[in-house]
Amino acid sequence: MRFTDKNDLIGVFRIMTNSDCDKRTVILDAALQLFSENGFHGTPMTLLAEKANVGIGTIYRYFKNKEEVISNLYKELKSESVAAMRENISRDMPIREQFINIFENMLKYYIANPQKFLFMEQYSYSPFINSSTKQEVCSAYAESLVSFFEYGKKHQVIKDLSTQIIFATANGQVVSLAKMHIAGEINLNDDMIRKAIETSWDALKR
Amino acid sequence: MRFTDKNDLIGVFRIMTNSDCDKRTVILDAALQLFSENGFHGTPMTLLAEKANVGIGTIYRYFKNKEEVISNLYKELKSESVAAMRENISRDMPIREQFINIFENMLKYYIANPQKFLFMEQYSYSPFINSSTKQEVCSAYAESLVSFFEYGKKHQVIKDLSTQIIFATANGQVVSLAKMHIAGEINLNDDMIRKAIETSWDALKR
DNA sequence: ATGTGCGTGCGGAATGTTCATTCCGTTTTG
DNA sequence: CAAAACGGAATGAACATTCCGCACGCACAT
Structure with a gap:
């Protein structure tokens, strides 16, 4: 769940195994940092994508919209x-x-x-x-x-x-x-x- | 409330005829309601102006920008x-x-x-x-x-x-x-x- | 009285920017 | 190679702030 960071280790040549939640986790981690510091309206999706090392589009693969990011994060925490x-x-x-x-x-x-x-x-x-x-x-x-x-x-x-x-x-x-x-x-x-x-x-x- | 007065709020040429900045108070009252319910980034200046029954430009006559509205409100409260x-x-x-x-x-x-x-x-x-x-x-x-x-x-x-x-x-x-x-x-x-x-x-x- | 000029208070359209979301082409997986 | 995952430019909406013009009152001249 958390220490599977093959991506960072391998860098550009990352070989994604079936880690369905991997990106999701990375996005939520970045969201925690940004939302807690800058608030909901204060953190643009572009910034969230950048912090998570993920394309903007990818976020929308895992969450319907910005609100869903925050409410999923809340539940998990x-x-x-x-x-x-x-x-x-x-x-x-x-x-x-x-x-x-x-x-x-x-x-x-x-x-x-x-x-x-x-x-x-x-x-x-x-x-x-x-x-x-x-x-x-x-x-x-x-x-x-x-x-x-x-x-x-x-x-x-x-x-x-x-x-x-x-x-x-x-x-x-x-x-x-x-x-x-x-x-x-x-x-x-x-x-x-x-x-x-x-x-x-x-x-x-x- | 005490030594600071209207002069540093607007500039040297402040001449407020009305009873201690009627509009200023109205704006802060509306700001309290909106900011407390929708947050800083969640309340547009247009809405604040509307709620206060005041033109947008008027807000900027009393406060340099949005942040000043909130920090003045905070001080008074x-x-x-x-x-x-x-x-x-x-x-x-x-x-x-x-x-x-x-x-x-x-x-x-x-x-x-x-x-x-x-x-x-x-x-x-x-x-x-x-x-x-x-x-x-x-x-x-x-x-x-x-x-x-x-x-x-x-x-x-x-x-x-x-x-x-x-x-x-x-x-x-x-x-x-x-x-x-x-x-x-x-x-x-x-x-x-x-x-x-x-x-x-x-x-x-x- | 009345006219004229000006300064202050005010409103809100206009401006330029930023943002959430979409869309489509590219890459990866199986 | 087809399907799924991904990235990021493009789109349209929303926003903070600026800018300009109007209204009104006051001072002074006529």
């Missing part, structure tokens, strides 16, 4: 980030530990993938992602978090607040920290990350 | 929001009460002015606001909050965490709640707002 959030979590860990791992995973993923983070921040509430796409993609994400918080409330470990407020408290901190880190306003290391999330837990614990 | 945050705050209130009032002010202001909020969210980290503009505008904001948090730390009422982490925790929650409320994912009333911010305080108190 979102599911990747949901997977990242879920790493090292199991239902039988203490709730506090699960909480801390989940949001540490999130924050670390954001910091390790600043462009992906900025892209998702920019487009999750934007008109380019139509709402059915968004719902389709976010339902898994929302459901697993909601059920986790409700489990915590039921077991009297998490405060009895509306689930959305709980989510906003934990998620908001992490997003805000990631933004500041990426903007260079703060320089987070593992220790600070851990302390920040523990602080967030103090807000929500019973 | 940011100082308005800083003023809102500061209402009903005085140094001799208990720290907890100051904290709760500050962030309640913020959240209520965001909810009451969704377009202004979305605009600021969208553009504070965007390339259209050059960084000197941003710093000029945010310094007052940052300084007053920073000194408040440090005061709280010194008096052992607030946890001994990096000021930026404290800021991110409180600010992040409020921003996240405002986004969800505006998107219709939650419906905040005064009681919920209060409870949410008290929760945030639980994170930060000693």
